[in-house]
Amino acid sequence: MALHIDQASVIFPAADRQSPTEALRGIDLTIDSGDFVVALGASGCGKSTLLNLIAGFLQPTTGRILLDGSPVTGPGADRSVVFQKHALMPWLNVVDNVAFGLKLQGVPEAARHKVADRFIDLLGLKDFRTAPVYKLSGGMQQRVGIARALTCDPKVLLMDEPLGALDALTRERAQELILNIWDTTHKAVFFITHSVEEALFMGTKLIVMSPRPGRVTHRFDLPFSRRFLAGESARHVKASAEFIALREKVLGIIFADEEAAA
């Protein structure tokens, strides 16, 4: 499985009396299975737009998106998405939300609840299994969204700031959980975050993006998640000299971007 983004650009047509938005320009990116690609960048630099391209919700204005050699023409069950904004179904309870994808694929109720329960447990939602989702906190809703994307066992997992609303402790646990799932299933992951630390810790590849027009300005290969999966403790990895040095470097890039924008 390989995903190729080849010189993709996206221009949103002008709304009344405004100029068109060049959300992405000349993006080149390859994501193989086993890759964990993290996108970082100031707000409005086109991260979600890039994710929408890969998911198939948008078509590039120029350039191509190829999945295993054939162009992406729309969404499909091989690519699951965890959305930045709420995308749960408020008329379903937690377990039915998590099992929603399997229901659409025609899996019988007992079987899909069994799969869903596994991910509900993994994400610490056991006590809320039958709770209506509109009564959950923002962080719990995000975890339901992650669980829902995982149940369908997609080849590519697309996550748009999936951990933004979690408290520090739950967030670290969720990071480790996602890394473990990624490690055992060899999915390809595209992960958007605003946290530099999270980006460095989780990714195998990091792309740093800049706005107006949205483009990739820096690329890094990252060793830290492999070190964690090889048995080193998360805190030890994050406290290591290499990690801190790279973190400062990336922070410097992002601050420079934001100052240039301001």
Next chain:
Amino acid sequence: MTDLRETAAKPAPRRQRGKARPVKPGEIYGVPGQGDTHWLSIAAIIGFFFIWWFVTHMGWVKPLFVPSPQAVLKKFFDVLQNGFTNIPFWEHMAVSTARVFGAFLLACLIGIPLGLAMGMNPVVRGIFDPLIEFYRPIPPLAYLPLMIIWFGIGETSKVLLIFLSVLAPVTLGARSGVKSAAIEQIHAAYSFGATRWQVLWQVIFPSALPEILTAMRIGVGFGWTTLVAAEMVAATEGLGFMVLTASQFLQTSTVIMGIFVIAAIAYGFDMLMRWLERRIVPWKGRM
């Protein structure tokens, strides 16, 4: 320092000008129109009847114009026992209720799928939007003669007239309900491999339900409004017929009694719909 002491010395926390009222435990700050209204409503109703009784009791208006509440109540029991125009009261009620709810059900069966189709499909919208927008603002009384010319003076034209008045609000409600689903919800379904049909029934329809239920409540109200017009021509029974006939014989108490009965049925049904709403869409406005 003095400032500090002054504020500290203030008694109970005062409500700041222009701010929302502080909440009681269990409420959420700033929810529009929050608060219990039961007692106020009951007081208002009692007040209304008291003024009515008082004005008639003092003889300030003639009973021909406004009969007393007791007279209306007496009329009600009289008609309940002896019927109106030799037809039992329950039959008037049953006939009218059947006309309104028959037309209402038919309007829902046609209007909800039509509205959803209009929201989903530009071809359907293109065809039906001008038609519905054309007849919607016309008062039913204006096309009643046409109904009679085309469908005669029987049951068909009566039910059809009520049906048309309910159809427009229900259809438009379902149509605008289609827009309630967030694009992320729709995208989520598609990225699990959903078909268009599945997206319609498992995402768009449930999202539209709150608006559809509201439209149904509005629609049935239109139905009752049109009932009297529908029973104006060649009706021999029904609540609207009763009110119209009574007015011709200046039986004001029967007119008022009929109005109250219609209001009571409509109110009861609205209560039922509100209960259904709480059961079916408890998440309305909460996500």
